[in-house]
Amino acid sequence: MTSSSPVFTTQEDRSARIAVTIFPLLILAAAALGFFAPAAGQAIAGYTSIFLGVIMFAMGLTLTLPDFGLVLRRPLPVLIGVIAQYLIMPLTGFAISWALQLPPELAAGVILVGCAPGGTSSNVITYLAKADTALSVTMTSISTLLAPLLTPLLTLWLAGTYMPLDAGGMALTIVKIVLIPVIAGLVIRLLFSRLVDRILPALPWVSVAGISLVVIAVVSGSADKIVAAGALVLLAVILHNSFGYLLGYWFARVLRQPVRTARTTSIEVGMQNSGLAAGLAASYFSPAAALPGAVFSIWHNLSGAVLAMYYRRSADRHLAADPHAGAEAPGLGADAGAGAPESR
Template sequence: MSTQSPTPAPGTDTVPAVDAARASEDRSARIAVTVFPALILLAAAVGFFAPGFGQTLAPYTSIYLGVIMFAMGLTLTIPDFALVVKRPLPVLIGVVAQYVIMPLIGLLVTIVLQLPPELAVGVILVGCAPGGTSSNVICYLAKADTALSVTMTSISTLLAPLMTPLLTLWLAGSYLPVDAGAMALSIVKMVLIPVVGGLVVRLIAGKLVDRILPALPWISVAGISLVVISVVSGSTEAIVAAGGIVLLAVILHNGLGYLIGYWTARLLRQGERAARTTSIEVGMQNSGLAATLAASAFSPAAALPAAIFSIWHNLSGAVLAMYYRRSADRHQADPVRAVSV
């Protein structure tokens, strides 16, 4: 759900068309991220109250996730990766924080709340997932650094086949057996191939893709909704038994991710916009991937934290975006100049 579009050279006759496409995509993204939590709540209700219907969707969760990742790939362009060379430090901080802070917070939360093994693995797996696809839109709405957000999400996603299985094995292996190899292969199939495929299609048919950019956030919303219906429908007993404690775990995990992500960037002398971007990128996870992996590698109960995280982090992200947006004027004169923001 990136808000990035390729920008032609000034003076070309394609500029107005691209600007119009970008404006349309931005409007669509703002609407999508606003109604997203409501649609996810509706999806959760459908899964809970009509579990039979949800179970008919469950065998195809990997396909839904692949479609989401392909849509994400369609939003990417080669310049989105240029920041790795132009501004490597903030990108490195964001990606490292993503794969250090959230996994460790997830482990800490499971220990403090003394979660049972299946729920503990689910929480840790959420922490080991890459950045969420809606984080780019939240950064845009928060007046953070959207280009930096896109790059962070892209890099963390491309690293997911390696980082997510290894971290899950390391942190969650004491709770349940973890087949890191099978998990890595699943991520390659569901994430890496679709994202790269979308990027290639964007390179080949950029003008055509520009026309459908406004629809891409809605494809992501629909895909995540189907994943939530599938996961919740298989976790109705777990929701009744442990829904409250899982919600608490998710709130703590997400909130601490925002807070620690922000102050990590600031302590490393990043500017205000870069710090807000790191905060959002760290706190918002690819919960659709975590839910799909948990359901296939462990059990529907293990996917419950990811399903609840999907609902909560979009609600909290929208609120955080409003807060950051309102506070943006106070930080126009940013005292930290170590990195251009």
């Protein structure tokens, strides 16, 4: 997820497609294992924070300083994307919880998913969609760095009416399992860039393994709730994710951003760091509250892959209709950069 190279290589492109295709299947397998062998999940439940820390450290390893340079070069689209991330998804999660009359535990979980930062699988989906990968990377990075402040505050505001929350404790946890690992990874990348470059292709699978373990732990602790409310949770997740894509796109368009930027914002807003949300929900609410995050982890990768195909075909039709638009075509140019894909 680095912008150190202008475009994906053929090998990286193949890795990105494999990661997007295989990741949901692995998460489904992890969910099945947690459901049918709950003892295995309970054995690792106490290590959820460690798994999340490893995932965020891997994310930090993929970052470079140029990823943050876009904030200075193109501040408006970055600002729009981050505002949309922390405005649309929290409020949409709250509205869906109210409209579906979700039980308090599930409502808190849905809202917490909405208050989480962007998921880094959005960077791969953005690339495959021929949108602005460099912008997606920057949006994800900034929203992640803001998470220790905004995620607890928004969750307390919107979910505090459903269940009590230690917002200060959550903020400290996010600092420990998100901010510190990400910064540590970034520093190590700066100091040992050649060594890290060699392991970049393996980092997506570190994230896949980490989130799979989180899902096993979450599902094992709430198998009875899945039976009772599985369909309701799935409906809430589908609505949340879909409205994220739709509202993210039109939020950018209303603010007069080009289509390519709007598509990037759409993907970035709709795809959440649901693994983090599931882990926090299990720690600060209940195992049942972690269910929406676990289901979102599966669904948003499936829906994201479909959306990427739609956007990609639309971009190809646009380019075919206007060959002179090649310099501005999604996925081309200096801002299309990305490195090793991640999945989360």
